[in-house]
Amino acid sequence: MKKTLLRIALLLAAIALISTCIGPGLILNAVRQEPPAENYAYRDSFLNDYEDVRVHLAALAADLGAEIASHPIDEGEGLYIDSFYLPAKKAPTNLIVLTTGVHGIEGYIGTVMLDVFFREVYPTLDITDTGVLVVANVNPYGMKNFRRYNENNVDLNRNFILDWDSFDLSSNQEYPKVDTFLGPTGKIGNALWHEVGFYASLAKTAVTDGADTISDALLTGQYEYPQGVYYGGTGDEASTAYLKDVFSRCLESPYENIVHIDIHSGYGPRYNMVIFNSVFETMTEAESREAFGYDHIIAHDSESFYATTGDTTDFFYRLALQKQTDTALFSTCFEFGTIGDAFFDTILSLKYTVDENRNHWYPTDNATSAEIIRQNYLELYYPTETAWREKTIQDFKAAALGVLEAKLR
Numbered sequence: 001m002k003k004t005l006l007r008i009a010l011l012l013a014a015i016a017l018i019s020t021c022i023g024p025g026l027i028l029n030a031v032r033q034e035p036p037a038e039n040y041a042y043r044d045s046f047l048n049d050y051e052d053v054r055v056h057l058a059a060l061a062a063d064l065g066a067e068i069a070s071h072p073i074d075e076g077e078g079l080y081i082d083s084f085y086l087p088a089k090k091a092p093t094n095l096i097v098l099t100t101g102v103h104g105i106e107g108y109i110g111t112v113m114l115d116v117f118f119r120e121v122y123p124t125l126d127i128t129d130t131g132v133l134v135v136a137n138v139n140p141y142g143m144k145n146f147r148r149y150n151e152n153n154v155d156l157n158r159n160f161i162l163d164w165d166s167f168d169l170s171s172n173q174e175y176p177k178v179d180t181f182l183g184p185t186g187k188i189g190n191a192l193w194h195e196v197g198f199y200a201s202l203a204k205t206a207v208t209d210g211a212d213t214i215s216d217a218l219l220t221g222q223y224e225y226p227q228g229v230y231y232g233g234t235g236d237e238a239s240t241a242y243l244k245d246v247f248s249r250c251l252e253s254p255y256e257n258i259v260h261i262d263i264h265s266g267y268g269p270r271y272n273m274v275i276f277n278s279v280f281e282t283m284t285e286a287e288s289r290e291a292f293g294y295d296h297i298i299a300h301d302s303e304s305f306y307a308t309t310g311d312t313t314d315f316f317y318r319l320a321l322q323k324q325t326d327t328a329l330f331s332t333c334f335e336f337g338t339i340g341d342a343f344f345d346t347i348l349s350l351k352y353t354v355d356e357n358r359n360h361w362y363p364t365d366n367a368t369s370a371e372i373i374r375q376n377y378l379e380l381y382y383p384t385e386t387a388w389r390e391k392t393i394q395d396f397k398a399a400a401l402g403v404l405e406a407k408l409r
Ligand SMILES: [Zn+2]
Pocket: 103, 106, 157, 263, 264, 265, 266
């Protein structure tokens, strides 16, 4: 009997030892992004380096006969917001504003879409009365460092508050309840045991506070935990101040109709780009679908609609209201889904988000764990799969043509 027990104990110890050594490597193999294919549409637009993006943008602007204006965010680090403007040739009726990289790492897919726009959409426009303004790499730190957040860990799409003095920084009542789950401290060690620990912690938090509390705490943004996820800051970040001023100048310009598209990735069904309308846009989901001839819409009346604070597109509408301008405005977000929107996909997205943020503050000593975190985060915002990349182009083109057809005068 004793011998049998000893054997079982030894066997279990051996299994634990082997899985601790082998498990992380297996996880890394499972999550590693596939190398991009040799050839597919816009292959050369899918870049992987912030400097390359800047060079690429400069060439694009030059081809169009425009000049890049670089607004410094941190000159020492070489961080700039790059813009260019193509004025309407005769009458300033319509102004199209394209913004990319508000969430740093998402600027890579944004760069691709600028190429798609100028190659396939721009030639269809009547440029005698339509101008285009591109504001690229709004969060250059996040682009350079492959983070969603900026140099102060601020989520810029939660930082566009119209008036900070009257804004309640403790507006997110749920976040404090789940902060220990969303903002764990300490270095991540062995990847296998980290997986086990994450799901145990998730289960514990879900049982104690309810799964809804976690989702409510997350997406709306929070303003009290500077090292946490979805932190919206406590005042205008440098990038925000700049873009706010750009929006203000657009509304004060002679253009009578503005269409703004802010390009994002990471949320929604994997192979579908979603047009995610501002809460200030009155069109319903059905009306938008009809108007744009595009199926994947989230509008204020959609079941999956969620309101955030400090959103870029909401800010644009608030500013227009504050200015009491006659300018017509449509400001929306194009969101490329990556992981997916099924229940377990959203848990994975959450895990990748929490792990990356933790590793930013407490970098792991474990090379395998570091690489798993990096690969997962890239997959969350910038997949390499050819089918995904090709579909993003189709969707962007269809949605952009549909929106502009409906909204330009
Ligand atoms: Zn985003």
